[in-house]
Amino acid sequence: xxxxxxxxxxxxxxxxxxxxxxxxxxxxxxxxxxxxxxxxxxxxxxxxxxxxxxxxxxxxxxxxxxxxxxxxxxxxxxxxxxxxxxxxxxxxxxxxxxxxxxxxxxxxxxxxxxxxxxxxxxxxxxxxxxxxxxxxxxxxxxxxxxxxxxxxxxxxxxxxxxxxxxxxxxxxxxxxxxxxxxxxxxxxxxxxxxxxxxxxxxxxxxxxxxxxxxxxxxxxxxxxxxxxxxxxxxxxxxxxxxxxxxxxxxxxxxxxxxxxxxxxxxxxxxxxxxxxxxxxxxxxxxxxxxxxxxxxxxxxxxxxxxxxxxxxxxxxxxxxxxxxxxxxxxxxxxxxxxxxxxxxxx
Numbered sequence: 001x002x003x004x005x006x007x008x009x010x011x012x013x014x015x016x017x018x019x020x021x022x023x024x025x026x027x028x029x030x031x032x033x034x035x036x037x038x039x040x041x042x043x044x045x046x047x048x049x050x051x052x053x054x055x056x057x058x059x060x061x062x063x064x065x066x067x068x069x070x071x072x073x074x075x076x077x078x079x080x081x082x083x084x085x086x087x088x089x090x091x092x093x094x095x096x097x098x099x100x101x102x103x104x105x106x107x108x109x110x111x112x113x114x115x116x117x118x119x120x121x122x123x124x125x126x127x128x129x130x131x132x133x134x135x136x137x138x139x140x141x142x143x144x145x146x147x148x149x150x151x152x153x154x155x156x157x158x159x160x161x162x163x164x165x166x167x168x169x170x171x172x173x174x175x176x177x178x179x180x181x182x183x184x185x186x187x188x189x190x191x192x193x194x195x196x197x198x199x200x201x202x203x204x205x206x207x208x209x210x211x212x213x214x215x216x217x218x219x220x221x222x223x224x225x226x227x228x229x230x231x232x233x234x235x236x237x238x239x240x241x242x243x244x245x246x247x248x249x250x251x252x253x254x255x256x257x258x259x260x261x262x263x264x265x266x267x268x269x270x271x272x273x274x275x276x277x278x279x280x281x282x283x284x285x286x287x288x289x290x291x292x293x294x295x296x297x298x299x300x301x302x303x304x305x306x307x308x309x310x311x312x313x314x315x316x317x318x319x320x321x322x323x324x325x326x327x328x329x330x331x332x333x334x335x336x337x338x339x340x341x342x343x344x345x346x
Contacts, residue, residue: 009108009148009173009205012064013232013288017308018108019279020236020291021063021301022152022210024054025071026262036263040077041069044094045086051094055101061298062305062312065108066098067150068141074133076118091137095144105313110150111141111172115179119159121188130159134166142170152236153179153211155187157195164204175206175289177234180213180221181248193224200231208234211293212249214242214270215278223285232288239275239295240268249294265295275300276307283308 012018025041028034033043033050043050055066070091078084095111102109113134120126138149149172151163160176167174176199178192186195196207207229209218218237226233240249252260252268260268270278275292282290290308292300302314322328326342339346 006102006106006108006147009175012108013206017283017287018064018289019062019301019305019308019310020065020067020234020289021058021061021296021298022067022236022291023239023294023296024051024067024069026294027054027296028069038072038077038081040072040081040083041090041094042081042083044069044073044090044097048093048097051097052101055098056104057298057314058301059101059105059107060313061301062310062314063107063301065110065150066102067110067112068094068098068146070094070112070137070141071114071152074113074116074137076116076133087136088140091140092144095141095146099145108147109145110148110175111138111146112150112152113137113163114151114153115155115159119156119162121156121158127158127162130162131166134163138163138166138170138172142172146172148173148175148205150174151176153177155179155181157186157190157198158188160195160199161202164199164202168203173205175208175234176204177206177208177210177236179211180209180218181250183247192221193228196225196229196233200229204231206232206234206289208236208287208289210234210236210291211238213247214238214240214249214268215274215281217242217244217247219278219281219285222282222287226285226287233286234289234291235282235287236289236291236293237278238293239270239297239300240265241270241274242268269295270300272299272303276303279304279307 025039029036073090098109119130149167154160164174199207215237222235238249246252250261257264305312325332
């Protein structure tokens with residue numbers, strides 16, 4: 001439970017841009033703690049120190065929110081892995097890990113739910129199934145004292161509204177973001193701008209987009225949402241170079257690779273400079289919650305924070321290329337062959 005008074009999400013938004021950092025599942029899979037395919041955060045119970053360390057790295061890099069690692073930590077997913085009996089412990093432990101690190105830097109703590117793969121707008125019975133899953137996860141999160149809820153990667157507006165309703169019943173403000181796998185509409189047929197306006201009309205504190213699209217293909221949609229939504233807006237792209245021809249990370253293709261997503265995305269990774277540019281562009285559009293999703297690393301988050309004019313704990317170790325023995329201003333070697341080999345202009 002919360003034992004200290006922290007600013008609310010509304011307070012933070014009123015003070016300026018909130019910087020978010022997600023992508024925990026992808027990063028912990030790369031580190032060898034989460035199984036690709038299932039993407040269930042068993043690491044919360046099996047290797048809690050790994051989760052704590054990643055929280056701390058994001059906090060030092062400037063993240064204003066520690067997101068409890070409960071993405072896919074719902075009953076259906078755990079049942080597939082034979083760990084349904086760990087459901088409550090996993091959800092409560094995830095919040096506690098996030099809270100412990102948040103207290104080190106005054107960050108907010110967010111409970112988290114996502115698309116369930118159980119919702120079908122053509123089958124009314126699935127509404128109750130999804131509501132039950134969200135009620136379990138968010139009920140435990142509320143009891144543990146989260147500051148707000150992030151409902152994310154929503155493919156269906158209908159499912160997103162269920163998460164919003166459950167959050168409101170628990171007295172928790174909610175940030176609800178849509179996934180944009182399809183070119184123009186949610187899987188239940190709503191334009192992305194329309195879906196965000198509907199969520200805002202139902203009382204979401206923040207609406208917007210996360211996942212699927214990289215900076216280049218998310219920004220045009222976010223600009224339209226910011227123009228029309230009458231609440232705070234969030235943008236959290238994946239850290240991959242998507243394009244008009246390949247607008248989502250799932251659609252990325254490469255010669256000689258049978259399938260890029262999700263295990264061969266590395267050649268498409270955004271640099272820290274590209275994510276810094278995204279943070280600046282989002283700020284200029286009036287986006288209120290700027291973040292990053294799958295593919296994120298702490299170096300991206302630090303670059304985004306610094307692009308927003310912040311000095312964060314990890315800024316102590318920000319690059320200082322002037323100190324490099326070849327690339328720096330006081331380079332020790334001026335041998336033309338060395339400079340040519342290092343691609344240094346003369």
